[in-house]
Amino acid sequence: MSATSVKDLIEKPELDEDSALTKAKHFVGDYGLGILFIGVLVFLSIASPHFLNSENIWNVLRQASIVGVIALGMTFVMITAGIDLSVGSIVGVTGILVAKAAPDGTSAVIVPIIVGIGVGALIGFINSAMIVWGKILPFLATLAMLALARSAALVISGGTVVSGLSEPFQKIGSGYVGPVPAPVVIFFGAAVLTDFVLSRTKFGYHVYAVGGNEESAQKVGISVGKTLFGVYVLTGVLAAVSGIVLTARLNGGVPLSGTGYELQAIAAVVIGGTSLFGGIGSIRGTVLGVLLIGFVLNGMDLLNVSSYYQQGVQGLILVLAVLLNRWRSD
Amino acid sequence: MSTPLVALTDIKKKFGAVTALRGVTVDVMPGETFALLGDNAAGKSTLMKVLTGVHQPDHGTIEWEGEKVTFPTPAISRTRGIEMIYQDFALADNLDVRTNVFLGREPKKNLLGIPGLRIVDTKHMERETRRVLDSLDIEINPRLKVRRLSGGQRQSVAIGRALAFDAKLIIMDEPTASLSVAKVDKLIEVTQRLKELGIAVIIITHRLDEAFAVADRLAVMRQGEVVGRFEVNEVSEHQVANLISHGTMGDAVLGHHPGERRSIGSTLSADQPGSPQKPMGANEE
Ligand SMILES: Nc1ncnc2c1ncn2[C@@H]1O[C@H](COP(=O)(O)OP(=O)(O)O)[C@@H](O)[C@H]1O
Ligand SMILES: [Mg+2]
Numbered sequence: 001m002s003a004t005s006v007k008d009l010i011e012k013p014e015l016d017e018d019s020a021l022t023k024a025k026h027f028v029g030d031y032g033l034g035i036l037f038i039g040v041l042v043f044l045s046i047a048s049p050h051f052l053n054s055e056n057i058w059n060v061l062r063q064a065s066i067v068g069v070i071a072l073g074m075t076f077v078m079i080t081a082g083i084d085l086s087v088g089s090i091v092g093v094t095g096i097l098v099a100k101a102a103p104d105g106t107s108a109v110i111v112p113i114i115v116g117i118g119v120g121a122l123i124g125f126i127n128s129a130m131i132v133w134g135k136i137l138p139f140l141a142t143l144a145m146l147a148l149a150r151s152a153a154l155v156i157s158g159g160t161v162v163s164g165l166s167e168p169f170q171k172i173g174s175g176y177v178g179p180v181p182a183p184v185v186i187f188f189g190a191a192v193l194t195d196f197v198l199s200r201t202k203f204g205y206h207v208y209a210v211g212g213n214e215e216s217a218q219k220v221g222i223s224v225g226k227t228l229f230g231v232y233v234l235t236g237v238l239a240a241v242s243g244i245v246l247t248a249r250l251n252g253g254v255p256l257s258g259t260g261y262e263l264q265a266i267a268a269v270v271i272g273g274t275s276l277f278g279g280i281g282s283i284r285g286t287v288l289g290v291l292l293i294g295f296v297l298n299g300m301d302l303l304n305v306s307s308y309y310q311q312g313v314q315g316l317i318l319v320l321a322v323l324l325n326r327w328r329s330d
Numbered sequence: 331m332s333t334p335l336v337a338l339t340d341i342k343k344k345f346g347a348v349t350a351l352r353g354v355t356v357d358v359m360p361g362e363t364f365a366l367l368g369d370n371a372a373g374k375s376t377l378m379k380v381l382t383g384v385h386q387p388d389h390g391t392i393e394w395e396g397e398k399v400t401f402p403t404p405a406i407s408r409t410r411g412i413e414m415i416y417q418d419f420a421l422a423d424n425l426d427v428r429t430n431v432f433l434g435r436e437p438k439k440n441l442l443g444i445p446g447l448r449i450v451d452t453k454h455m456e457r458e459t460r461r462v463l464d465s466l467d468i469e470i471n472p473r474l475k476v477r478r479l480s481g482g483q484r485q486s487v488a489i490g491r492a493l494a495f496d497a498k499l500i501i502m503d504e505p506t507a508s509l510s511v512a513k514v515d516k517l518i519e520v521t522q523r524l525k526e527l528g529i530a531v532i533i534i535t536h537r538l539d540e541a542f543a544v545a546d547r548l549a550v551m552r553q554g555e556v557v558g559r560f561e562v563n564e565v566s567e568h569q570v571a572n573l574i575s576h577g578t579m580g581d582a583v584l585g586h587h588p589g590e591r592r593s594i595g596s597t598l599s600a601d602q603p604g605s606p607q608k609p610m611g612a613n614e615e
Contacts, residue, residue, distance in 0.1 A: 200449040202436050209433055212424035219420040220434035221405045279424030330475045
């Protein structure tokens, strides 16, 4: 090596010339999931005559929307190398409070929405206060909140369903915009918005920086604390939106609703290519992850696969996605 | 003589019982390359953190281009043209070169001319990144993820970051600590380039060869004090080595055997009230 000049040593990008094998791996890593997704769609449209039915498609999308909205927020959290286990419980507690704020026979719709979003923001704020000020690990802080918020839902509701909601409020869950179910409009609207925030704004850049190297972020003058507050509050708000939609759809606040959603959301985010170690991920990937799970579960229903297999298949997709992510090009 | 770019006068700084700086006076001229030498825990990093606004001095003044200033935060010293290059370069591996150059100071523009809808101006980032790397004669694709760069390239990105914001003074803390020998040569080349660009450099190091290779002047710190200030051609490496380890330039020194390495802990004293003086633990850095 001593024959090469110093300049050569330093200025050649180390990985400039990738081998054919590396290139192939990168191709599989970058596009594998998308190809799998398209493959699933093609397979299901051939295998089941009901799959491509527009009613079926809207149904799948509507069902996927509830966890999908949560997964959007979870993407931000996980890019900062954090986790939010409280989102399912936020769905539960906002459901109860929102239902109480939208009694039957009234036309209440704005107030319950404000209540729901306010509750989500408040819980997100408390989460970030524990994490940023209390220096508690996100896993533990939000695990505590998972328990606290679920308890709150049970205590406030007395353990029973708060049912009978105002007509206009129910529309949030069961209405349509043209042919598109309202929850789907909300999910895709939120996806476009969060994608914009994450990929185009300064806040989004800081989310990636904090997740990539918190110490560096701090040194270049990024407020890590402020960024984390933003991230957990946003996630709380999106979980509350999910709670609002679910409550409207169920026509009632159910204290145990949202149980387990945190794991489904995390799975969708990871399948979509976000790294648990932070710094890497995208909203587009998450949307793909959400839709892939949605279509696979629907396909299993249509093909009369016993529902006992459903969780297992989700698990397999998760493992496959993690393996594919290792081969991504950057 | 013209006005110094920066003049630190009688700077004192304590951390609890530890006195890190005991009245330090140094100045750096515009465009000058200045080496700050000294053993571990001599107070070099602390002095630079006082200058950049990471720490506030307990006593003493900072003059910038002849004007008395205070820097409450690093962000403020940066707006005046002082850039610190950290030992670890403070980069985010997951982001590309242009984003790292502008990390924390992302330029913004209005989306589709809509007021209030501000997005990060990636075109500007890319253009400026190319410009500063060009000015250093360094070729790195601005869109490459920093993860894919070598140690020397990372350092170039960190230096490019300083240049992108029109630095007048670049401070490099132990810049060669994480570089191989070949890359040290490159750093020397880059430092010379910075001099051609008229940018002053303070290079913190405990390596003499490096200091003598790049610096116009040097200062030696020991136990929180400046024990010598020289033009590089006034002194020999040997004399400076003695100064660093014993505090004098001669060979026979104060009961220490020549060449004996002092324990790091003994270069600082703790003046804890009520307790006898005891050496501090080594390696607080
Ligand atoms: N933030 C701090 N808190 C307490 N002590 C510190 C702090 N920073 C530096 N020191 C102490 O001040 C002394 C000088 O440290 P430093 O400036 O880092 O030395 P150098 O950079 O010359 O190795 C050391 O004893 C160190 O432990
Ligand atoms: Mg130091």
